[in-house]
Amino acid sequence: MQDQTNAPVPDRSTTKPVISAKSLDLTFETNDGPVHALSGVDLDIGKGEFVSFIGPSGCGKTTFLRCIAALETPTGGTLTVNDMTPDEARRARAYGYVFQAAGLYPWRTIEKNIALPLEIMGYSKAEQDERIARVLDLVELSNFGKKYPWQLSGGMQQRASIARALAFDADILLMDEPFGALDEIVRDHLNEQLLDLWARTEKTIGFVTHSIPEAVYLSTKIVVMSPRPGRITDVIDSPLPKERPLDIRDTPEFLEIAHRVRDGLRAGHAYDD
Amino acid sequence: MKNLLPILTVLAAIAALWYAAVAPMNIRGALDIAERGGAEVVPAESIARFDRSVWRLMIDNPEYIAAGYALERPRLPTPGQVGAELWKTTGDMALRGRALSKRSLIYHGWITLQSTLWGFALGTILGMAGAVAIVYSRVVDMSLMPWAIISQTIPIVALAPMIIVLSSQVGIEGRTVPKAIISAYLCYFPVLVGMVKGLRSPGEAQLDLLRTYSASGLQAFLKLRLPASMPYLFTSLKIGIAAALVGTIVGELPTGAISGLGARILIGDQFGTPLAIWAALFAAAILAGALVTLLDVMQRVTLKRMGMQT
Ligand SMILES: Nc1ncnc2c1ncn2[C@@H]1O[C@H](COP(=O)(O)OP(=O)(O)OP(=O)(O)O)[C@@H](O)[C@H]1O
Ligand SMILES: [Mg+2]
Numbered sequence: 099m100q101d102q103t104n105a106p107v108p109d110r111s112t113t114k115p116v117i118s119a120k121s122l123d124l125t126f127e128t129n130d131g132p133v134h135a136l137s138g139v140d141l142d143i144g145k146g147e148f149v150s151f152i153g154p155s156g157c158g159k160t161t162f163l164r165c166i167a168a169l170e171t172p173t174g175g176t177l178t179v180n181d182m183t184p185d186e187a188r189r190a191r192a193y194g195y196v197f198q199a200a201g202l203y204p205w206r207t208i209e210k211n212i213a214l215p216l217e218i219m220g221y222s223k224a225e226q227d228e229r230i231a232r233v234l235d236l237v238e239l240s241n242f243g244k245k246y247p248w249q250l251s252g253g254m255q256q257r258a259s260i261a262r263a264l265a266f267d268a269d270i271l272l273m274d275e276p277f278g279a280l281d282e283i284v285r286d287h288l289n290e291q292l293l294d295l296w297a298r299t300e301k302t303i304g305f306v307t308h309s310i311p312e313a314v315y316l317s318t319k320i321v322v323m324s325p326r327p328g329r330i331t332d333v334i335d336s337p338l339p340k341e342r343p344l345d346i347r348d349t350p351e352f353l354e355i356a357h358r359v360r361d362g363l364r365a366g367h368a369y370d371d
Numbered sequence: 372m373k374n375l376l377p378i379l380t381v382l383a384a385i386a387a388l389w390y391a392a393v394a395p396m397n398i399r400g401a402l403d404i405a406e407r408g409g410a411e412v413v414p415a416e417s418i419a420r421f422d423r424s425v426w427r428l429m430i431d432n433p434e435y436i437a438a439g440y441a442l443e444r445p446r447l448p449t450p451g452q453v454g455a456e457l458w459k460t461t462g463d464m465a466l467r468g469r470a471l472s473k474r475s476l477i478y479h480g481w482i483t484l485q486s487t488l489w490g491f492a493l494g495t496i497l498g499m500a501g502a503v504a505i506v507y508s509r510v511v512d513m514s515l516m517p518w519a520i521i522s523q524t525i526p527i528v529a530l531a532p533m534i535i536v537l538s539s540q541v542g543i544e545g546r547t548v549p550k551a552i553i554s555a556y557l558c559y560f561p562v563l564v565g566m567v568k569g570l571r572s573p574g575e576a577q578l579d580l581l582r583t584y585s586a587s588g589l590q591a592f593l594k595l596r597l598p599a600s601m602p603y604l605f606t607s608l609k610i611g612i613a614a615a616l617v618g619t620i621v622g623e624l625p626t627g628a629i630s631g632l633g634a635r636i637l638i639g640d641q642f643g644t645p646l647a648i649w650a651a652l653f654a655a656a657i658l659a660g661a662l663v664t665l666l667d668v669m670q671r672v673t674l675k676r677m678g679m680q681t
Contacts, residue, residue, distance in 0.1 A: 191585055195579075195580070203598070218586045
């Protein structure tokens, strides 16, 4: 990138990466033989970066996120999170995770669902209430706190699950297709809010998406992956400024990156055939 | 209530079948009484009637069919007779201030209810504790579950007298404790199976969520597994309490028991008073229905308060 000066990416020669994967492998042993979900994945994610993972279905995006969250154990290579093993980082409650499915507990109201991690982490009642109100407002569900999940639409449930992950102070936010179920307008709105939140809190975000514009709009770094075996085919450091109004999506810089992502995805598919 | 019509239709069909069955079941008794009263019946001797089918007897003596509906000791009483007997031994006695007399079914029902509730409490505690152990320990799962299943294949009627004898051997007075043990023996199993299913009902995704919070095992139990198991728990409690009642009644059957609905059934059999048996049977059925309904209401209220759709 010639534009490196404009890039919001922190200088990696001085800052240690928050997440660092070196020749990471993960093979699932299934009844139909081994599945190479991840193969030779090398990736450093610096503090405060917004990294999107994009690639065809089954290329290991979810698996990589789950490895960072210590929900899967890699079969090869090394992975550190905050200089710890993923498992230690998990016990240090280093991250919030937004799953592909909202996964709200049906016997808890939206408020109580958001309170769940706060209860587990031992926040005081007053602190809980304060945080619940704040994140509900953030995802624009303030009037729905007392409702049960089944009384909300699928998109609203997904927003509630995002609020739940934002309610506690984790430096890392891992999001697996959080906006996949939402309509375009709400999605745009939440993208803006997410950027805003990211800018204010300096969280490090790992974000899985199938949408090229979404990846380009949000990210400081776009990781393009391809399947069988799941691997990284391209890593694009975005030259876009940190300040991003929605209409940045019509600028030539934006379209240029989008093109590069698309080419990367095409190459992955061609390799496949 | 649009459910009422089908329910009433089924009830009416059962009552009609029952009334129809009274005629063949009681024709012999009616003819015996008529013969003893000096009336002409076909054939005249009871020995000869023994070889005839009830249908033939009814065809030959149609005028005595009606008498079968008003016998004092009918082989099969009519629903009306059972109802009258039930009223005589419950409501009527209560009205006369003798609700707790030894001849009242309220008294015997109360004895049975006590043992049932003790057995239910014991069985539920055992079942839930067993379920927790099974869900949290593979070793317990593999070692306890087969025994739990085997325990239910042993006929309870064979086991009940042994439990009664054994408990009197170790110096336990009276029937309440052995009866409660027998009843718990039948009750714990549905609770165990239901709770195991309920505690295992949260999916991997829900467990993963708690893992990302580094929740402790106890927190996962209290905040996820236990609430998720509630619908299963209530369903098995309803089966469990019915089983506990059956267990208590079986525990009252072996000779020696003098109180409880089971003892009434046994005594009715020994003294040849079928009406007493039927009244006790219906009292047991009504008790079971009331207990299950009570749990059903508790289930609805609890799940509604938990915000779960039922
Ligand atoms: N628990 C598992 N056991 C066996 N195979 C698995 C398991 N989890 C994932 N896989 C396999 O690993 C590969 C990568 O799956 P993964 O879920 O990471 O894909 P993904 O990129 O998230 O796809 P999508 O975009 O559809 O969500 C797939 O081939 C999948 O079948
Ligand atoms: Mg996925």
